[in-house]
Amino acid sequence: MTSVVIHYKELALKGKNRPWFIQLLVRNLKTALAGLHVASVRSVMGRIELELRPDTPWEEVRERLGRVFGIANFSCANRGPHEFKALASAILTDIPDLAPASFRVSATRSDKRLPFTSPQVEREIGGMIWEAKGWKVDLSHPALTVHIEMLPDGAFYFFGKEPGAGGLPSGTGGRVACLLSGGIDSPVAAYRMMRRGCAVLFIHFHSYPILSRASQEKVREIAALLTKYQLRSRLALVPFGELQQQVVLAVPPELRVVIYRRLMLRIAEQLARGWRARALVTGEVIGQVASQTLENMTAISRASSLEILRPLVGMDKDEIVAQAERIGTYPISIIPDQDCCTLFTPRHPATRARLDAVERAEQALPIDSMVTAALAAVAVEELRFPMLECDR
Numbered sequence: 414m415t416s417v418v419i420h421y422k423e424l425a426l427k428g429k430n431r432p433w434f435i436q437l438l439v440r441n442l443k444t445a446l447a448g449l450h451v452a453s454v455r456s457v458m459g460r461i462e463l464e465l466r467p468d469t470p471w472e473e474v475r476e477r478l479g480r481v482f483g484i485a486n487f488s489c490a491n492r493g494p495h496e497f498k499a500l501a502s503a504i505l506t507d508i509p510d511l512a513p514a515s516f517r518v519s520a521t522r523s524d525k526r527l528p529f530t531s532p533q534v535e536r537e538i539g540g541m542i543w544e545a546k547g548w549k550v551d552l553s554h555p556a557l558t559v560h561i562e563m564l565p566d567g568a569f570y571f572f573g574k575e576p577g578a579g580g581l582p583s584g585t586g587g588r589v590a591c592l593l594s595g596g597i598d599s600p601v602a603a604y605r606m607m608r609r610g611c612a613v614l615f616i617h618f619h620s621y622p623i624l625s626r627a628s629q630e631k632v633r634e635i636a637a638l639l640t641k642y643q644l645r646s647r648l649a650l651v652p653f654g655e656l657q658q659q660v661v662l663a664v665p666p667e668l669r670v671v672i673y674r675r676l677m678l679r680i681a682e683q684l685a686r687g688w689r690a691r692a693l694v695t696g697e698v699i700g701q702v703a704s705q706t707l708e709n710m711t712a713i714s715r716a717s718s719l720e721i722l723r724p725l726v727g728m729d730k731d732e733i734v735a736q737a738e739r740i741g742t743y744p745i746s747i748i749p750d751q752d753c754c755t756l757f758t759p760r761h762p763a764t765r766a767r768l769d770a771v772e773r774a775e776q777a778l779p780i781d782s783m784v785t786a787a788l789a790a791v792a793v794e795e796l797r798f799p800m801l802e803c804d805r
Contacts (some may be wrong), residue, residue: 486576586610598696
């Protein structure tokens with residue numbers, strides 16, 4: 414096989430903006446496949462073709478394509494002519510060496526001006542394959558489907574489809590900043606925003622040197638894995654332990670968790686605005702822990718004027734874990750670590766914090782100087798995928 418045919422689904426509904434979406438998808442494909450000796454990437458009549466070279470490693474191409482957002486499915490394919498007999502001969506030459514219980518031919522015609530119909534292609538090519546192989550024809554549930562796509566200058570043919578990541582191409586949905594812990598939820602929240610085309614900037618709050626660097630190392634690993642999906646990332650590491658100590662000395666125990674999170678939002682908002690991000694993203698789920706009640710989430714959100722997106726808010730833990738396992742973050746997230754969320758946490762946090770009570774408690778804190786000090790100590794790391802030898 415000399416090509417990969419890539420199909421998109423949601424992009425086809427974009428009307429006048431569709432060329433822009435496809436252009437970004439082509440750009441992302443070129444970036445994702447860098448270093449794999451792909452000869453060309455080009456848009457062809459409602460699909461994208463990758464032209465492969467003899468030394469292109471198909472297994473690595475397949476793995477990377479499976480992570481590129483915007484792809485509905487893709488197939489390793491060959492090109493053939495319009496002429497039915499020559500096309501059938503090419504298909505029979507390349508058809509897998511197997512004996513399926515049944516088969517069918519499924520044809521599409523991208524240009525309706527071509528002098529034949531899709532059913533005609535299916536009957537003619539299917540008949541020739543049946544004569545050559547003697548396989549049973551099953552139009553409803555075939556064991557093997559031979560796909561043919563007729564283009565103005567020839568045809569693609571292939572024998573199966575690989576599922577794509579779906580969603581929208583990275584970079585089409587604007588920038589957001591995600592508060593990324595080392596746990597299970599927030600990486601899944603970040604992934605779900607990436608899948609909608611958003612460029613996600615990662616912000617991690619840690620308590621080093623009060624606690625170890627374990628949470629930072631976990632988050633670096635999670636961010637590197639998520640970068641395989643969005644190709645370029647930025648990770649901000651924010652020291653938070655000293656701020657927590659100040660809160661412990663001045664705030665009633667039951668309100669500390671709410672005030673910790675309000676501080677995080679204030680700091681994250683300043684970082685997000687500096688990066689021209691339009692929203693903050695969290696992994697909060699209603700009722701999952703004591704602090705994530707609707708009342709607390711409302712009180713926390715009032716600390717920021719940016720839009721706050723909670724992609725997981727209505728999911729249960731089993732759903733979140735299942736998605737974490739699918740995208741590969743789960744084995745990293747369950748590694749034990751010392752996270753700032755567990756530092757100085759009271760035994761009985763408020764489950765229905767009132768905004769007026771929270772704001773009165775905050776009057777004992779130099780909020781502006783705390784935010785300024787945290788921002789001055791932020792360490793920013795840049796990530797990209799793939800990392801080529803020239804980048805090392």
